[in-house]
Amino acid sequence: MGIKTVGIVGAGQMGNGIAHVFSLAGYDVTLTDISQDSLDRGLATIRKNMDRQVTKEKITAETRDDAMxxxxxxxxxxxxxPSDLIVEAxxxxxxxxxxxxxxxxPHLKPETILTSNTSSISITRLASRTDRPERFMGLHFMNPVPVMKLVELIRGIATDEETYQTMLQVVDSLGKTAASAEDFPAFIVNRILLPMINEAVYTLYEGVGNVRSIDTALKLGAAHPMxxxxxxxxxxxxxxxxxxxxLYDGLADTKYRPCPLLTKYVEAGWLGRKSGRGFYDYRGETPVPTR
Incomplete structure (x- = not known):
């Protein structure tokens, strides 16, 4: 299957990053969203990030202009x-x-491959609600997309070998590395990462440490960048x-129970950087712990 044109659904943080890497790799990209403001912001973000790559001499100005x-x-x-490949983000x-x-x-070509950038939802279940489960895969990029080298490739139970091999080639063409995962809740990265984050929230909830001490402990004690x-x-x-x-619903194991404090923060609308407050308050010049 020759992939030349890519349609991307969603111009947010993940979608615009995915558009960025596909356009730089030479694909013709169509980006769609439900609001013009989102599309304008997405394009502006792509331009800003490519400008940064030019400044760092990772790409030339001509390469940036061609990609845009x-x-x-x-x-x-x-x-x-009509795209050859669609990425839902x-x-x-x-x-x-x-x-x-x-x-x-109703608007797809018979050979179009469908993919989802979902970080946890069942690929098999999503695929079963389309007319082409054999040409459906999980294509999970890491955030920020232009920087992170990994892409999780998730096969649903019906995904055929030709689709899988095609998507391996696509990931390679983006200059990224594919990690193949089976279709179980949260796949590989988030199956490991999110329980760690949830346990850190429990550590805060139970008063074992405050926000700053927990983050400092993992950065300096386990060499985590954040x-x-x-x-x-x-x-x-x-x-x-x-x-x-x-994870909790799909695996029915109490070790995946979300921490009540995490639920409380979400109920308050304190969603992190994007809302201005989360475990840190970002409304000032420097982030300040909220607990």
Whole structure:
């Protein structure tokens, strides 16, 4: 399967990063979202990040301009139907993702491959609600997409070998490394990472340490580049909670029970960096712990 055109659903943090790396790799990209503001912000972010790459001499100004010229935007999700490959990078809610694939279905080419950037939702279940479960895969990029080298490739139970091999080649063409995962809740990275973050929240909840001491302990004691609570704020506490609930519901094991304090922060709307407050308050010049 020759992949030349890529449709991306969602111009947010993940979607614009995915558009960035595909356009730099020479693919023609169509980016869609439900609001023009989101599309404009997404394009501005891509431009800013490519400008940074030019400044650091990772790419040339000509390469940046060529890549930007390969990205077009649309408010109509059906416009991306004729793409060779579609990457869904919408909100981490199964009902939304399913509705997007249902809207796209009548407009797809027979050979179009469908993928989801979901970090935890069952690929088999998403695929079963389309007309092409054999050409459906999980394509989970890490955040920030232009920087992180890993892509999790998740095969659903019906994914065929040709689709898998094609997506291996696509990931390689982006200059990234694929880690193949089986379709079980949260796959590999989040199956390991999110319980660690949840345990850090329990450590805070139980008073074992405060925000700063917990993050300092993991940064200096385990050589993590970011502390777990700082990382949770970066990911988004609502996303962390959603993934923990997927693990808890999907594996029926109490060790995955989301910490009540994590739930409380999400209920308060303190979602981390994107809302201005989470385990740190970001509204001043420097982040300040909230506990």
């Amino acid at each position: 010229s390969r990205i077009r935007t649309t408010l109509q999700v059906t416009d991306i139907g 919408a909100t981490e809610r199964e009902t939304i993702k399913t509705a997007i694939f249902e809207d796209l279905q 502390g777990p609570l700082e990382l949770a704020d970066f990911i988004g506490l609502d996303t962390c909670l959603a993934i923990m609930n997927v």
